[in-house]
Amino acid sequence: MSVFITGTDTHIGKTLASAWLCLHADSDYFKPIQTGSIEGTDSTFVAGIIKNRVHLESYLFKAPESPHTAAQAENSDIDITTIKLPAVHRLVVEGAGGLMVPLNREHLMIDLAQALGLPVLLVASTKLGTLNHTLLSLEALHARQMPVAGIILNGPGNPRLKETLEHFGQSPVLAEIPPLDAINTHSLQALKPGPQLLNLFNMDDNNELEFA
Numbered sequence: 001m002s003v004f005i006t007g008t009d010t011h012i013g014k015t016l017a018s019a020w021l022c023l024h025a026d027s028d029y030f031k032p033i034q035t036g037s038i039e040g041t042d043s044t045f046v047a048g049i050i051k052n053r054v055h056l057e058s059y060l061f062k063a064p065e066s067p068h069t070a071a072q073a074e075n076s077d078i079d080i081t082t083i084k085l086p087a088v089h090r091l092v093v094e095g096a097g098g099l100m101v102p103l104n105r106e107h108l109m110i111d112l113a114q115a116l117g118l119p120v121l122l123v124a125s126t127k128l129g130t131l132n133h134t135l136l137s138l139e140a141l142h143a144r145q146m147p148v149a150g151i152i153l154n155g156p157g158n159p160r161l162k163e164t165l166e167h168f169g170q171s172p173v174l175a176e177i178p179p180l181d182a183i184n185t186h187s188l189q190a191l192k193p194g195p196q197l198l199n200l201f202n203m204d205d206n207n208e209l210e211f212a
């Protein structure tokens with residue numbers, strides 16, 4: 001089984017969560033659309049953690065902007081039908097920014113996620129404001145009846161957040177990643193995912209995802 005990792009925002013921890021999951025789930029990594037390549041790419045970061053199990057991006061643009069304008073700046077255009085999943089058994093696919101990020105004049109990141117048909121993991125902050133951002137993202141996914149595997153909370157502990165998001169968002173919080181002093185293979189290895197999250201990678205493709 002493979003998953004599509006999105007987030008409530010850019011810079012929210014999608015790559016961190018992706019590297020962490022690839023490490024523990026023995027999974028490959030694929031970032032179909034990367035912008036801001038000058039600053040360094042997510043694939044390069046993840047390759048530092050899981051070495052050579054990182055697949056080449058389908059689209060790579062220099063400008064640290066939304067994919068639709070970063071592509072335009074290079075006289076290019078993103079055609080989501082050209083994005084094919086690498087033929088591997090376990091794959092973590094990372095989006096860019098959040099779900100409503102435009103890829104071209106017609107498609108948003110959520111359209112790509114829907115086209116790829118993978119269960120979606122939503123990375124969300126634990127900061128004030130996250131309830132709105134997270135529930136809006138879940139609303140968008142549920143409105144399209146897309147398979148939502150669950151939420152990964154990233155940031156300082158916030159006791160009531162899990163229960164509130166599970167109640168209103170009808171999706172499980174599958175992991176809570178604390179602020180890490182260092183981000184490397186050792187620190188990610190030491191952070192153990194729960195069985196519910198790892199089981200996602202052991203499910204076969206026709207398993208129904210439902211909120212327990």
Ligand SMILES: Nc1ncnc2c1ncn2[C@@H]1O[C@H](COP(=O)(O)OP(=O)(O)OP(=O)(O)O)[C@@H](O)[C@H]1O
Nearest residue numbers: 007010011012013014015016096097177178179180
């Ligand atoms: N739990 C954490 N502890 C420490 N640093 C973190 C944590 N989560 C994220 N970061 C740092 O915050 C920055 C943004 O995280 P990350 O690159 O994973 O965001 P992203 O959602 O993948 O962004 P993008 O939309 O550009 O792909 C990175 O420098 C990352 O190392």
Ligand SMILES: C[C@H](N)[C@H](N)CCCCCC(=O)O
Nearest residue numbers: 010035036064065066096097
């Ligand atoms: C450049 C950044 N690191 C991401 N790759 C792209 C983020 C696009 C965000 C668009 C937006 O929501 O305003």
Ligand SMILES: [Mg+2]
Nearest residue numbers: 014015042094
């Ligand atoms: Mg990233």
